Amino acid sequence: EDQVTQSPEALRLQEGESSSLNCSYTVSGLRGLFWYRQDPGKGPEFLFTLYSAGEEKEKERLKATLTKKESFLHITAPKPEDSATYLCAVLNYKLSFGAGTTVTVRA
Amino acid sequence: EPEVTQTPSHQVTQMGQEVILRCVPISNHLYFYWYRQILGQKVEFLVSFYNNEISEKSEIFDDQFSVERPDGSNFTLKIRSTKLEDSAMYFCASRTAMNTEAFFGQGTRLTVV
Numbered sequence: 001e002d003q004v005t006q007s008p009e010a011l012r013l014q015e016g017e018s019s020s021l022n023c024s025y026t027v028s029g030l031r032g033l034f035w036y037r038q039d040p041g042k043g044p045e046f047l048f049t050l051y052s053a054g055e056e057k058e059k060e061r062l063k064a065t066l067t068k069k070e071s072f073l074h075i076t077a078p079k080p081e082d083s084a085t086y087l088c089a090v091l092n093y094k095l096s097f098g099a100g101t102t103v104t105v106r107a
Numbered sequence: 108e109p110e111v112t113q114t115p116s117h118q119v120t121q122m123g124q125e126v127i128l129r130c131v132p133i134s135n136h137l138y139f140y141w142y143r144q145i146l147g148q149k150v151e152f153l154v155s156f157y158n159n160e161i162s163e164k165s166e167i168f169d170d171q172f173s174v175e176r177p178d179g180s181n182f183t184l185k186i187r188s189t190k191l192e193d194s195a196m197y198f199c200a201s202r203t204a205m206n207t208e209a210f211f212g213q214g215t216r217l218t219v220v
Contacts, residue, residue, distance in 0.1 A: 034209075043113075043211035043214045044211045045211070046209070049207070089150075095142075095200075096152070097151075099148075100149075
């Protein structure tokens with residue numbers, strides 16, 4: 001069965017303090033690794049898709065990278081509006097989600 | 108920008124009652140999904156639907172659940188006899204092709220009392 005483990009569970013950052021979130025995975029046939037952002041009471045919002053080891057994607061202050069066993073989401077100089085839960089998911093025939101990392105950025 | 112829309116946003120129902128959750132996927136998408144998220148837990152896969160039939164379903168998706176695409180735009184999830192443990196956020200999602208990103212709706216919060 002596909003397994004996705006995210007760490008840490010929670011991350012409290014000062015505005016401007018860069019950090020990284022980890023997603024380690026075990027999947028029988030990886031068709032893609034996805035990062036989503038989820039705000040409280042809302043649906044997951046798509047951020048990135050990564051398909052192969054070595055691939056990187058960037059969007060504003062976020063950068064996602066992929067190796068054969070894990071993915072990282074780097075947040076550079078975060079702002080309070082980056083506060084959210086960040087979800088990692090792997091695609092086989094379905095998306096299997098990790099439990100998420102809840103990021104809180106203080107001004 | 109196209110989006111997945113879900114109605115209602117919140118549904119309260121008595122245990123044992125039937126509920127229908129409704130979704131309008133993005134218009135050119137071909138693959139449709141239902142996921143649920145119990146408060147404080149992971150987003151869990153329920154069912155995938157392609158070419159007017161179920162393509163995969165999880166062990167959660169038992170005989171109490173059914174899905175339909177009654178016309179060219181709507182996609183519904185029916186729970187025949189709700190239980191307390193069915194209380195959760197239910198998300199509809201759609202994608203254009205198998206390996207592309209899925210776009211999620213804002214969810215229906217189902218509360219069974």
